[in-house]
Amino acid sequence: MGRYVLRRLVQLVPVFLGTTFLIYLLVWAIPGDPFAGKCGDRPCPDAYITRMRAEFHLDDNVVVQYARYLGNLVQGDFGQTFNGTSVGALIAAAYPVTVRLALVALLIEAVIGLAAGVLTGLRSGGYLDNLVLVSTLFLIAIPVFVTGYVLQTVLGLRLGLISPTVSPAAGFGELIVPGFVLGSLSMAYVARLTRTSIAENRRTDYVRTAVAKGLTPRRVVGVHLLRNSAIPVVTFLGVDLGSLMGGAIVTEGIFNIRGVGGLIFRSIQTKEGATVTGVVVLLVVVYLLMNLLVDVLYAVLDPRIRYD
Template sequence: MGRYIVRRLLQLVPVFIGTTFLIYWLVWSVPGDPFAGKCGDRPCPDNYIQVMTEKFNLDQPLYVQYFTYMQNLLQGDFGETFGGRSINDLIAAAYPNTIKLAFVALAVEALIGLTAGVLTGLRRNGFLDNLVLVSTLFLIALPTFVTGFFLQYLFGVQWGIIKPTVSNPPSFTELLIPGFVLGSVSMAYVARLARTSIAENRSADYVRTAIAKGLPMRRVVGVHLLRNSLIPVITYLGTDLGALMGGAIVTEGIFGINGIGREVYRAIVTKEGATVVSIVVILVLVYLVMNLLVDMLYALLDPRIRYE
């Protein structure tokens, strides 16, 4: 396992360099004036544009800009916005809120989705199975902003159970409803994926052998059936964490959460290329690390999988 981890970490290096360069190239190759609107309604003075162009190396070739950015990144410096604010401070203020929200959403979709998938996979074509299938289809078809506004009005305005907008920094209790909204679509996919995997593996030889040996059904499901059926679900959940962190723009906007989603939206609107690149680079790291962790979990769930 140790050699496999080292090999995978070495493989992540060219992947990280390639993806970050592509992101950098796409962001800074967008046509338009990056200083438009930075000086109000009037055009920016020529001396201001010259100073800012030299400060952000915009007069250099793109590959020179990229290597300068990566050199600073390896030293822990994400750079500055055009307004002079440190991107490190911006990320430090916003990222913890998004991480909390993403983990709450991941917990919601894992607990509710797995429970619904296991129950319906063991008892197919019953009332509960049909109810879960209809409910998950409804959640998949419903846009996230509709779910968010409805639950915000119902729990926050109509019933007064929660605050319509969360505090800063938010507590995990305040993030339960926003986390459910963010993870609702993924929760539906997890339920359907777990249902299909459980139903497929239930007729496998190793499950029938365990039942024939007289093992309790709880042990058959928990030890034998569930571990093998979790592999596709774990794969989905592992890659979904990065998607939740990057796709929280709508949820953060509805509930007033000061997170990365809102910051990257502002950066796109105001053409703050350095901010967009820095946030997306962190998301790339999350994807790469989660893929490695998922691959390591495979060997724990299925003893037939070996990496050495």
């Protein structure tokens, strides 16, 4: 296992370099004036634009720019915005909030989705199965911003059960409803994926053998059926963590959460390429590490899988 993990870490290096280069290229090579609007309603003076382009090396070849950026990134320097603010400081202030929101969403979708999928997979065709199928289809069909607006209006403005907006501290308790909104779509997919996997594995030979040996239903489901059925679900959940962090723009906007989503949105509006690049690079790291973690969990869930 140790050799496999080490080999995978080495393999992540070219993947990281390739993805971050594409991100850098797409962010900095797009047409448009990055200094548009930086001087108010008037166009920026030519002397200012020349000085800024020289300071941020915008006239260099994009490969040279990326090499310089990568060298600074290795040292923990994410660069600066055009007004001199450290990108690392902006990320340090916004990233923990989005991480908490994504973890709450992931926990909600894993617990509720797995529970609903297991119950309906074991008792397919019943009332609960039809209820879950209709409910998940309902969540899939409704856009996330509609779900967020309805919950904010009903629970926050009308019933007063929650605060309509999240405080700057953004504690875990305040993030339960926004986390449900963010993870609602994935929760529906987890429930359906778990149900399908459970229903398929119920008819396999190893499950019938476990039943024939006289094992209790709890042991058959918990040890034999659920562990093997959880492999596709774990794959989905592992990749979904990065998606939740990168796709939280709408949810953070509805509940006024000062996280990465709002930071990216504002940076795109103001054409702050350094901030966009820094945030997306961190999301790439999350994706790569979560994929590695999922591959390691395969061997834990399925004893037939061994990494030599």
